[in-house]
Amino acid sequence: AVAIAYSPGGLLINGEILLNDNGGGDRGALLAHYSTEGSLLWHRNLEPELGLMVPLGLGTASDGQIVVAFAHERQVLIDEAEELEYLQQEDGLLKTGLAAFNGSGQLLWAKSIFASDASISVHPDGDIFLGAAAFRTGVQLGNGIALDFPGDGAVSLWARFSKGGEALWAHRPGLLAAAPFSTNHFVLASLDKQLYAAANFNTTLDFGAISFLTMGTSRPILTR
Numbered sequence: 570a571v572a573i574a575y576s577p578g579g580l581l582i583n584g585e586i587l588l589n590d591n592g593g594g595d596r597g598a599l600l601a602h603y604s605t606e607g608s609l610l611w612h613r614n615l616e617p618e619l620g621l622m623v624p625l626g627l628g629t630a631s632d633g634q635i636v637v638a639f640a641h642e643r644q645v646l647i648d649e650a651e652e653l654e655y656l657q658q659e660d661g662l663l664k665t666g667l668a669a670f671n672g673s674g675q676l677l678w679a680k681s682i683f684a685s686d687a688s689i690s691v692h693p694d695g696d697i698f699l700g701a702a703a704f705r706t707g708v709q710l711g712n713g714i715a716l717d718f719p720g721d722g723a724v725s726l727w728a729r730f731s732k733g734g735e736a737l738w739a740h741r742p743g744l745l746a747a748a749p750f751s752t753n754h755f756v757l758a759s760l761d762k763q764l765y766a767a768a769n770f771n772t773t774l775d776f777g778a779i780s781f782l783t784m785g786t787s788r789p790i791l792t793r
Contacts, residue, residue: 570602570635572624588614598624600637602674611674619643621663628691630732633672636697638689641666647676654680656709665701669734678734683708684726690758695732700725700754700766703741710736725751725768 573580576596580588588599598615615622620642628636639645640663645653653666665687668679684701691697702723709715710728714736718724728739755767 570600570627570629570637572627572637572639573599573601574623575599582609587612588616597622598637598639600624600635600668600670602635602672613670613674613676614646614648615639615666615668616646616649617641617643618646625665625687626689628689628697630691630695631693632695634677634695634732635670635672636689636691637668637670638687638699639666639668640664640685640687641681645679645681647679651676651679654678656680656711657683657707660705662704665699667697667699667730667734669732680711680734682710682728686723686752686754688754688756690756690764692758692762693760696737696758696762697730697732697734698756698758698764699728699730700756700768701728702726702751702754702768708739710739712736714739716741723750723752725754725766725770727756727764727766729764 574596575588579586580599597617599612601612602610604610622639622641624637624639626638642663645666663685665682665684669677671677683705684703687699687701689697689699703718703726704723707717712735716726716739724741726741729737731737751768751770753769757765
């Protein structure tokens with residue numbers, strides 16, 4: 570499977586116009602699934618209602634379920650029919666959409682997480698691990714799980730979702746200094762579901778009783 574961004578006017582694959590309408594958005598995305606021989610099996614249009622939309626992550630489970638992540642500003646239509654589940658009220662800021670499809674291309678669920686600059690990793694059993702930055706005072710992740718943040722700057726968050734899209738846990742570090750900023754996230758889940766994460770940051774991060782990340786002169790220092 571591949572996720573491709575496109576600009577207004579459409580996208581040609583094998584001489585066929587697969588996309589020619591992305592609403593009032595600046596660009597949309599195509600999720601395309603190919604056979605091992607390179608034949609296009611199916612595709613799904615992901616079209617912004619308004620503004621920017623860019624795919625940023627893709628992962629598959631062992632049963633063929635496909636999860637695509639994308640940055641978007643406003644509501645997104647999937648094949649001009651399905652919409653994302655919004656967990657918070659629209660605020661016009663950049664968000665992270667997650668959409669899951671089965672191996673035949675049927676949409677299973679789709680939701681918007683009010684955080685940006687995201688990365689995902691899909692475990693073979695279908696669990697989804699997310700790293701992102703919150704530019705808001707609070708982020709709802711569903712299933713009764715929410716995180717609060719200070720009013721200024723951006724703070725990293727990490728979360729895990731089930732194969733069905735339910736939030737299982739979420740975490741953010743404490744802050745030991747003002748004016749936080751965190752970006753350029755990357756996450757990778759191992760087979761035993763240990764989460765490895767990377768991000769830029771400009772202040773000391775407090776991970777509680779486990780460890781601190783402090784700023785060094787040449788590199789961050791992890792203390793336990």
